[in-house]
Amino acid sequence: MRLIEREGVEAVSMRRLAAELGAGTMSLYNHVPNKAVLVDLAAERIMADARPYQVESDDWRDHFRAHARAVRELARRHPRAFVLLATRRLSSEAGFRTIEAALLNFDRAGFRGEIAVGMMRAMVSYLLGTLMREVATSPELGGIALSPFEDVDMSAFPLSAEVIGELGEYDHDREFEFGLELMIAALERYREGGPGP
Incomplete structure (x- = not known):
């Protein structure tokens, strides 16, 4: 884990x-028989380091938020190794603890079976994508700051030109919470019988 955090998985x-x-x-x-198993064990170690979240409420939305924030906190503790969670199948007790917690949150909302699995995978995709971008673009986490937009003919992209300032800046806290609330709103709509997948 120290090697990965220092030099990346490729090292x-x-x-x-x-x-x-x-x-x-x-x-x-x-x-260990080979490098693949070694990397699997590193991924399992990351999951074992996940801290349980505490929620006073029984509201599924509060649990959903707390679980997502706990995953974000894990990514920020292991920014370079976190990418392993996108590429490994976690079949140990540590992996199933987080799967069980996610499925329990969907069960609280009234979703079970295939629908709950689909929703969990959508949540995982959101979290992995958002958090890998965050750690990759946060110098304080070992990432590289995004370069500014240069030499682009903005007259050819009028909608982009209108928001060029916003496109050039990142507020990871705000964007994480915004995406999280979008997911919750979509789940609520699905729960209420609105259009779904």
């Missing part, structure tokens, strides 16, 4: 890890 190899540990490369194979 991980059995040889590199052995050097970090001051061990022989072949000795690592006594513990």
Whole structure:
């Protein structure tokens, strides 16, 4: 995990890890069969580090918000390793704890089965996409600040020109909460029998 946070997932190899540990490369194979399993274990370690959220309310929306914010907090603690959660299947107890918590939130809202799984996957897609962009564009988290818009003929893009200031700035807190409320509003509409997928 320290290697990933320092240099990124691409830096991980059995040889590199052995050097970090001051061990022989072949000795690592006594513990893990290959790099893929090693990376799976790192992803599991991230999930095991997830802190349970506390909510006083029974309202599913409050639980949904708290769960999403807990995932964001996890991403901010492990900004470079968080990408692993987008590419690994978490089949351990740590992985199923977060799946169970998400499904329980949808159950509180009255959604079960296939619909709940679809909603959970939509939530996961929102969180992973939003949070990977946040950590990648936050210098304080090891990301790279976005470069300014330059050399673009704004007369060819009038709608973009109207909001060029907003397009050039990021407020990750506000944008995360805005997207979260959009998802909750969509779930409420679906729950009330409005148009759905």
